[in-house]
Amino acid sequence: MNEKPWEKMPKIEGGVVIDHVPINRGPLVYLVLLPWLKEGVTANIRTNIPSKKIGNGENYGKKWVFKIEKLIDDEKFIENLALVGGKELTLNYIENYEVVKKYHPELPKVVKEGILRCNNPYCVTTQDHHAGQRSEFILENEDPLIYKCKFCGEEIDQEKIDELVLEKGF
Ligand code: ZN
Numbered sequence: 764m765n766e767k768p769w770e771k772m773p774k775i776e777g778g779v780v781i782d783h784v785p786i787n788r789g790p791l792v793y794l795v796l797l798p799w800l801k802e803g804v805t806a807n808i809r810t811n812i813p814s815k816k817i818g819n820g821e822n823y824g825k826k827w828v829f830k831i832e833k834l835i836d837d838e839k840f841i842e843n844l845a846l847v848g849g850k851e852l853t854l855n856y857i858e859n860y861e862v863v864k865k866y867h868p869e870l871p872k873v874v875k876e877g878i879l880r881c882n883n884p885y886c887v888t889t890q891d892h893h894a895g896q897r898s899e900f901i902l903e904n905e906d907p908l909i910y911k912c913k914f915c916g917e918e919i920d921q922e923k924i925d926e927l928v929l930e931k932g933f
Pocket of ligand 1: 881886887888913915916917
């Protein structure tokens with residue numbers, strides 16, 4: 764019997780599996796996960812696994828899978844995964860080796876004080892640090908992804924979001 768690439772990863776007793784991460788999104792998802800890894804959480808990361816779901820219907824695409832031995836349900840973590848992981852990304856929560864919950868994290872309608880930062884140097888959120896105006900972005904469009912600054916209307920797209928995550932580096 765052929766072993767599926769997926770099955771080459773050891774099962775975890777409990778935690779969360781991030782599945783169907785397209786390869787160009789994998790490194791960004793890794794960065795989002797990094798704070799937990801630094802805290803000592805154990806994770807198994809497998810790259811470039813053939814995936815039908817990521818493919819175009821005829822050909823297999825390639826995905827990354829993260830098996831994390833801790834049940835992380837932090838709101839910002841999930842929000843950041845939705846922002847950088849692509850729409851195929853699936854979260855599987857595992858208890859006693861079984862999937863107890865499985866879903867695609869939805870793009871947040873509003874992002875407050877998250878990884879997003881306004882591009883506009885004259886925006887109240889970037890210009891006057893002393894005023895302490897916190898950033899807030901509204902989801903404008905899902906595909907292509909566009910968020911709009913609540914205060915000045917400046918738009919940011921997926922490329923800019925990726926840059927902010929890479930810059931932050933967690
Ligand atoms: Zn702004």
